[in-house]
Amino acid sequence: MDSFAYGRASGIEDALAEGSGPNTVFLAGGTELLNWLRLGIAKPERVIDLTQLTGLAEIARLPGGGLRIGALARLNDVALNDDVARGYPVLSQAILKSASAQLRNLATIGGNPFQKTRCGYFRAEEALPCNKRNPGSGCSALNGINDRHAIFGWNESCVATQPSDPATALVALDAIFVTVHREGERRIEATDFHILPGDTPHIENALRHGELIVGIELPAAAPHSAYLKLRERESYEYAVVSAAVALDLEGERISRARIALGSVALKPWRLTEAEHSLVGVSANDNAAIRKIIEGSFGEAKALTHSAYKITLAKNAAVRAVRLAARASP
Amino acid sequence: MSIGEPFSRIDGPIKVTGTARYTADLRAANMLYGVLVTASIPAGKVTGIDKGGAMLEAGVVRVLTHEDMPRARTPIAGPPFAHSFLPLQDDQIRHEGQVVALVLAESLEAAEAGARKVQVRYAPTKATMPVALAWPEIDRAAEPPRNTGYFFLEPEFSKGDAVHNLAKAPKTVATVYSQPSRHHNPMETSAVLALWEGDALTVYDSTQHVFAVQRGLAALFGIPPASVRVISQHTGGAFGVKGLIGAHEALAAQAARIAGRPVRIALSRANMYSFLGYQPRIVQKMGLGADEKGILTGITHDVVNLATVTDDYIEAATEASKALYATPTMWLRQRAERANVAMPTAMRAPGEGPGMWALESAMDELAVDLGMDPLDLRLANYAETDPATGAPWSSKKLRDAYEEGARLFGWRDRPRFPWRDGDWIVGQGMASCLMGTFRFPSRAQVRLRRDGSAVVETGTQDIGTGVLTIFPQIAADVLGIPVSAIEFKMGDTTLPEAGPTYGSSSTMGVGAAVLAAAQDVRNRLARMANLSPAEVCMADGRIGRTGAAESFSVADILERAGESEIVGTGSFDPTKHGAGYSMRTFGAIFVEVGVDPELGLLRLRRAVGSYSVGRIVNPRTARAQLLGGIVWGWGMAAMEQSAFEPSLGRFLSKNLAGVAIPVNADIPSDITVHFVDEVDEKASPIGGKGIGELGATGVAAAVANAVFHATGKRIRDLPITPEKLIA
Amino acid sequence: MEFRQHLTVVLRINGLDRQMRVDARTTLLDLLREHLALTGTKKGCNFGECGACTVHLNGRRVNSCLVLAASADGAEVTTIEGLAAAGKLHPVQQAFIDHDAFQCGFCTPGQVMSTVALIREGHTRSEAEIREWMSGNLCRCSSYPQIVAAVEAAIRVKEG
Structure with a gap:
């Protein structure tokens, strides 16, 4: 890993104020970010640790049905929560199948959708031609090893897939990502969170720099x-x-x-x-x-x-x- | 008796508490961390290396390149080196992943960050890449092997006119089987710690053969082997990849000399794919000819494996066809397809592992064609003597293994047709297992002390096979003392020289040396007690004539003689055992699989492995070896592949997320390992043979045969992934 | 918020408070192995792909290669060295010996730490559940059936 400076957010305001700074990233579960740092996929100068923020890991019933899951809730805690397991088996199952028990004890529900593709070219230990990793360098998978790659929505700039299991369940559930940013809060439909490659496959989601998911809202229960x-x-x-x-x-x-x-x-x-x-x-x-x-x-x-x-x-x-x-x- | 008892592992307490020390757990005062930089092109040369960025990283001490390294004092040519060249000796790039620089730093963090900042400039040349996976292309690219030390058999063998017999046979099989390159993936990445004291070098190493490392490094520096001490306390899995000297072992020793400080290099997982060995892609053209009753009239087996531009490692898959079935004719050929790739090496199980995938798939195809039970077809072609040479077997109880395995599995009563279990279609399949017998010279020393305790010393290695338990068992048996009274010293070149821990060889070689050393102690003691060595036995710290009531205490004998201990030595020389006999291990594997044809899923439901391997010293550790082999076979059948990217000249994924190996959820507990009652005293005085690799043979074929039974799909290219099952 | 490339952290490791100055990049795994000589926790992949580095962080099993030491400031960490008093074996460790649940031993500390957590979590209602919840720990020697047997035995000890 290249050197970076580590800071610990004491509150959401603190995180948002600093998070909009240049070359700054947020750290939650760390199960992806640490690997990006090791591979050189991310080269931040500043890392803001969110894990000590309080009040962002609760799972609460919404008035009128539905659930709100705090973004920092660990994946296992979400999957094993009674309301989630009973009311939203698709989400519970997706989480339990997403990774090992150890990883699910670290990874957060709000961080999980930020997972990057598993494309082997993108994930290599050194930078290979890949528009997502290094814009303009080409897509090696387009005519290379692409048996695990896209069948929908790809173009010549990128044929990768988004691997998140929980995000797939959240999209099926019409979940809402509640975000905060220095410039205000937003509610983003889960299905609008990830974006197709277009000409900018390195841009992966609808968030602005410094914007944070703070909660995920699930509409009425989906027991079937x-x-x-x-x-x-x-x-x-x-x-x-x-x-x-x-x-x-x-x-x-x-x-x-x-x-x-x-x-x-x-x-x-x-x-x-x-x-x-x-x-x-x-x-x-x-x-x-x-x-x-x-x-x-x-x-x-x-x-x-x-x-x-x-x-x-x-x-x-x-x-x-x-x-x-x-x-x- | 200790031999034959299922003793729990003596290394249990240290391994379950994390106190067992592996190489990367060790540190030396003033030690530097080494991290390797590897080439990003498959062919060409290094034109310049900019160390500036790396040297700016706080804590980086040096960046070593080919311009800094001392030249080898003896040419690097063949084993014990894993490759016939050493990196950083010149500017040439022969494969992607070859080491081009070594960063030394005060901390691991600095060394890793520094390595990412080394800028290498290259002048690429046109690389030779593996051809497309199709027999005509592979056949055209294949060349007769050059022997640079990495193959150990005649590349061609024939008996009679197999081609003629196949042409006129009423029943024939002519098919091509293939498998991708696969890596060993031991959980411990290779690691080395090298330190110099004057001209004496000490190396702590993760290796399967300390004496090979000693010899190789001594030659590299032009110093006597006695000046090099290699220590390997525990090796965290190896499976072949730690058998020969890899670049990192030489580079750590060279770097430590240059830096004047100890250097530790613990490879990254990516390094393991970049420049260490793997089982190469293998393509096999099989031909079987048989009469209407299934009696084989000929076997042809034409094998091509991927090799490098400098060396031809040959994957001796034809060994399967050479030894398993009685056939009047055979024609076997091994060739290499050369490319700018990293050097392959032996991997559990080499030769017969791939060979049995092809042969036992083809036998199943023949059985289907004949409408014959696949087990009956095998019994009909049972080889009473070595089919290649006609020599008698040292011991072979494969018929028992077939029958007992079939009974344990319920093979004879199995449903003829596949059946449904929910969405799963269940099928069953079987195959034979076969492995060569490798034996290496070994020496051991046993010291029996006055207090009845003993020390067993031999420079073997612990890679997890169970030697830390079974060698004390062997000595305890002779000395009539409990296993707990024995201290076992191993993994150090200052001890009597033992052979490598590969090729399923340790029990026969090192075990026999320990046995001989313990017997030497007993003989010496007998003479001190005025007993005839041939007639004595020892028990409970006493020695006496076998069957006699009178016995003498070891302590008394030693005290009278004024000795504190008796030292016995022993050795095993393979040329003195079993000359004129052919030696192999045999077995049968029966599997039941589930296939979900809509979802392309394949899962193992249960398995029975039944083996003819001679005497079992410890049924518990032996079971682990065979079970492990079966799981390896499952991995080979169902998922393992290291995808190679020809346009970049590299393995695409160099990690354990992009490459699948079996996890706990893949392996049902309903796996039975059975050994037939057998003693093979010709292979070794221990009566046993090798068991580390046999279990991994035959499994892939049995699985593919079961998939055929379940679905009617004959899969001839491994692994059997969803893509192939829904096609 | 203060940003630092080096910082002082305090972790309670195996019951002892340890105060250390660390590089912001240092992982919990490297902290344990290289700074505290607690080498029982193994590095098999350094990417969360093998489970050899499993430790308990605030009572839960995690891959220590994916945790920054800085982020673990104030946390309670249990490693294989802290599972039982010196010279004693935890029932899970004993079960691993009794059921031959290891060969080379390299993945074993991680397997043991995972098992201890697994039993506490209660995901042991069937063999299939045990196998699934133990799948985050690769064992290339492939002692999986023996590991499952050890887990089942350790549960019996706990219940008995």
């Missing part, structure tokens, strides 16, 4: 929800493809469906078309569900080695709908 994560190793591995599904059911009929795919694009990918078409369909009608989901992949576009992920993503979504329907509140 499930998270399916596919990978060749059973645990402690990033997804090849994942699917987060939340259903509202009237009897066996689907009255609302929300489906987000993970590790298929630089943001969790909602299957909006399928979500509309699934309304009124029986949750037990596997053939109809499959047909609808397969029909919603019009925008999918394979790279040289990622075509199989299209099939896998369709199958994962179909299966996750079934798992969600069977989840018992």
